[in-house]
Structure formats: structure tokens, C-alpha cells
Amino acid sequence: MNALAADLLRWYDANARVLPWRSNPSPYRIWVSEVMLQQTQVETVIPYFERFMQRFSNLEALAKANQAEVLQLWEGLGYYSRAHNLHKAAQLVLQKHEGQLPHTYAELLTLPGVGSYIASAIASIAFQQPFPTLDANCRRVYIRLLNLQAPLGTPALERKLGEYAEQLLPQERPGDFNQAVMELGERICTPKTPLCEQCPLQNICQAFAQGTQNSLPQRYAKPPVPHYTVTAAVITQDQQVLIAQRPANGLLGGLWEFPGGKLEPQDVSLEDCLKREIREELGLEITVEKEFGVYHHAYTHFKITLHAFLCTLLPGQSTDSLRHVRWVKPAQLTDFAMGKVDRQIARRLQQSPLPAP
DNA sequence: AATGCGTGGCG
DNA sequence: TCGCCAAGCAT
Structure with a gap:
């Protein structure tokens, strides 16, 4: 295992938060958590996840639910197509996969609402397969580690980030590694005023060495909203x-x-x-x-x-x-x-x- | 490939 | 107060 992954996993083992989907981490629970966490912060998701699991404790319960009830439990979370897609996908898994979430990245990707990030997250966290995640946290962490100046979304940057994530991912504990990068990004390598003094990767961070961490990642200016x-x-x-x-x-x-x-x-x-x-x-x-x-x-x-x-x-x-x-x-x-x-x-x-x- | 899609927290 | 940002996906 590379030194960075080892350092990060050591930090994760000592600092990982207790989260509802980390206790009793069934594929179903991890899937629901990943869908809820899409574009949504951990603290917001927790109470929704708890209520959702209380009502739909397994995939079959969700598949057989009324759409209205699913939507009601989703109220306030936003991006409501996530709820529709999750519900549809649960019904699909019940019918075509005998209620078992598929294990392969390619099959996961066919489910409505499951894109490259969630497929990697489920494959690595639920099934211990070596697929690197690349969410907003991972992007920010890697961009700072490498001190990359290109704005988010440029093809060359995306390619570089993908290669770097692939290269760093350890064969052992890929799911924990992915979660460690994301949790580091959420709690230490934050968008504004990152806590570099507490970062286990400070000594290998090129942005910290150059003092550029506060201006990374760069973004294109957003158009004014009507x-x-x-x-x-x-x-x-x-x-x-x-x-x-x-x-x-x-x-x-x-x-x-x-x-x-x-x-x-x-x-x-x-x-x-x-x-x-x-x-x-x-x-x-x-x-x-x-x-x-x-x-x-x-x-x-x-x-x-x-x-x-x-x-x-x-x-x-x-x-x-x-x-x-x-x-x-x-x-x-x-x-x-x-x-x-x-x-x-x-x-x-x-x-x-x-x-x- | 660029755009539409919610809401809450934060500085 | 207001803009920024978030464990992205679909089309």
C-alpha cells in the first residue's frame, strides 16, 4: 500500500465519525445513504436516513411502498428525482435481481439514479471492490495535494484526477480509503479556511507548500441567477x-x-x-x-x-x-x-x- | 456537453 | 444579506 493511503487510513481509523450507515453497513443502507448524500451534507442527511430506514428497513419494503409515501419521507431533502429513481430502482432490483443489489460496477450503473460516483461507492464500500470515488470532496483534496490550477470541470483536469485516484486507491480496504478521502475533505480539507494544521497529509500537500490552498479548487464564474x-x-x-x-x-x-x-x-x-x-x-x-x-x-x-x-x-x-x-x-x-x-x-x-x- | 435539479449552513 | 457550496445524475 502506498504511503499516502496508509497515512490516511491511520487517520481514518482514529478519527472516523460514527454514522448511521456505517453501523450495520448493508448494501441497501449504503445505497440509500449515497443517494441521499448526493449534493447534500452529512448533517442534513442523518435524520432523513434514520426516518427512511425506520419506515423502509429493507429493499423489499421500499419497493412495495407507495410513491407518495416515499416522496413524503423525502420532503425537504430536495432533488426529488432521487426519490423517484431510488424507488424505481428498488422495484427493478426486486423483480430482476431477486431483491439483491447487484455486485458489479457495470450492473450498478444501469440502475436509475446510480451514476459513476454511486456505483463506485457501493462497489467499494459495500462489496470491497477497488473502484475509486471522485466526488466534490475527493476532487478538492486531490487538486490541493497536486496544486492543480485548472478550473473544475475541464477535461484535462478530470482525466488527471481520475488517474490520480486510481493510482492512490489501495487494494485493501478500498471502501474505507474512499470514505477517508471524503471525510478528510469534509472535515479538514474544507472549501474555505481548511484546517491544514490538523491534516495528516500536510507534509505531502503541494498547495500547502505553495500557500495556495485557499484559492483551490478554481471554478468558472457562475452566471447570475434570474x-x-x-x-x-x-x-x-x-x-x-x-x-x-x-x-x-x-x-x-x-x-x-x-x-x-x-x-x-x-x-x-x-x-x-x-x-x-x-x-x-x-x-x-x-x-x-x-x-x-x-x-x-x-x-x-x-x-x-x-x-x-x-x-x-x-x-x-x-x-x-x-x-x-x-x-x-x-x-x-x-x-x-x-x-x-x-x-x-x-x-x-x-x-x-x-x-x- | 451544457444545463436543470432543492435545500440548509456558513462566512 | 447574499453568494457559495455540498458523498452527482439525467438528458
Whole structure:
């Protein structure tokens, strides 16, 4: 084993945190943890993982679950296609692999939601196979060790990182090595103000030697994010409110919301915007009664300011033919998975009585 | 291959 | 307050 791997594994053995997916590390638990950890930090994932495992303690339980319940347990974690893909993949494994997660990298890669990182992570951590992981932590650690100045994402850099990861990976304990690099990146070799004094690799780190660690890795500047004004309708009737389910794919796919949409140039007012959106999306005519809060939120690629309004249906309007809407009492809103803003609106509804008919 | 996809924590 | 960043994947 190379000296770097030996040093790092020694550090890991002495410092590795106790994490739920490290105790009782079944392939299923490791898989779920890796999907949840995608673009999401360890501290955020822990409570979600615990709840998920309590409800779906094995692959078969997950495969047989309702999609709605899976989504509900995922609410707040974001990137909801992960939940859809995980659920689909569990059903696929149950049908075609007799409930056993495949052992090979190539087979893992065919599962929906499993890409090169997660396939390597499962193969190495669950099945002790020598596949190097290359996530954001590993990239940062290797870029600093080698003092690489190229911006993230450039092909030459990616190739170099892949070769380096391959070269460092020990045949023994590949899964622990991968986790050690990631945990070093998360706790010591952090994006801002890394704790180089505590780093077991300080003496071989070229960025530390040059004093460049704080400016690595380099990135391309991100384009400015657009800001939209959005309206949402809280349509009430007989002490119930109308919610609508979003399309299965795309932003907040499959989640429930208070219907509405973006303010367009032709809208002369927020009220105008909301009436138009409800007409276009649901074919319903509404009366906009009263403001119900202003909400700010930042998604990955844009920001919104959302104006919610209490509304009522005009006489003669019916929702009977609409498949993706439900009338629910405020207390029931908890049963429907929602994004953050709509959940805030739902909570406010649960705290304030609806207007009397 | 460039872009869309959530949310929370941090400085 | 606000931009940055995170155990990436799909298309």
C-alpha cells in the first residue's frame, strides 16, 4: 500500500465519525445513504436516513411502498428525482435481481439514479471492490495535494484526477480509503479556511507548500441567477383548500402545491397573473379575495418572490374532471409532500382559521 | 456537453 | 444579506 493511503487510513481509523450507515453497513443502507448524500451534507442527511430506514428497513419494503409515501419521507431533502429513481430502482432490483443489489460496477450503473460516483461507492464500500470515488470532496483534496490550477470541470483536469485516484486507491480496504478521502475533505480539507494544521497529509500537500490552498479548487464564474415574481392561489371552499400535483418530472416533480405561476409581461397586476395562471392550468375562474403572505426562496438556478392569495371559485366552477387536484382540510396538508415555500403556506393555513363561508 | 435539479449552513 | 457550496445524475 502506498504511503499516502496508509497515512490516511491511520487517520481514518482514529478519527472516523460514527454514522448511521456505517453501523450495520448493508448494501441497501449504503445505497440509500449515497443517494441521499448526493449534493447534500452529512448533517442534513442523518435524520432523513434514520426516518427512511425506520419506515423502509429493507429493499423489499421500499419497493412495495407507495410513491407518495416515499416522496413524503423525502420532503425537504430536495432533488426529488432521487426519490423517484431510488424507488424505481428498488422495484427493478426486486423483480430482476431477486431483491439483491447487484455486485458489479457495470450492473450498478444501469440502475436509475446510480451514476459513476454511486456505483463506485457501493462497489467499494459495500462489496470491497477497488473502484475509486471522485466526488466534490475527493476532487478538492486531490487538486490541493497536486496544486492543480485548472478550473473544475475541464477535461484535462478530470482525466488527471481520475488517474490520480486510481493510482492512490489501495487494494485493501478500498471502501474505507474512499470514505477517508471524503471525510478528510469534509472535515479538514474544507472549501474555505481548511484546517491544514490538523491534516495528516500536510507534509505531502503541494498547495500547502505553495500557500495556495485557499484559492483551490478554481471554478468558472457562475452566471447570475434570474429573479421571478410568482403568484399562488389558496382556493378555499367549505373549509377545504385546493392543492395540485406537479408533473412527475422537472422542478419539484410529483410534489403538491398551491397552483399559480410566473408574472408575465402582459399581466397588469398580480391578481391578473393569478387569474390567468389558474385559467390556463386548471381551466377555473376565480375571485382573488385577499393577500396571504409574501415568500422569498432561492432555487439552484433562479430566485422567486411569491405572493399568495386567498381565493374562491366563481359560481358554477367544478374541479370534478381535474385528475391532479385535491380538496383537503388544512389539517390534512401534512399528508402531501410539498416544496419549502408551499409548505410554509400550508403551515400558515393550519395556524389561521379559514374564512367562514 | 451544457444545463436543470432543492435545500440548509456558513462566512 | 447574499453568494457559495455540498458523498452527482439525467438528458
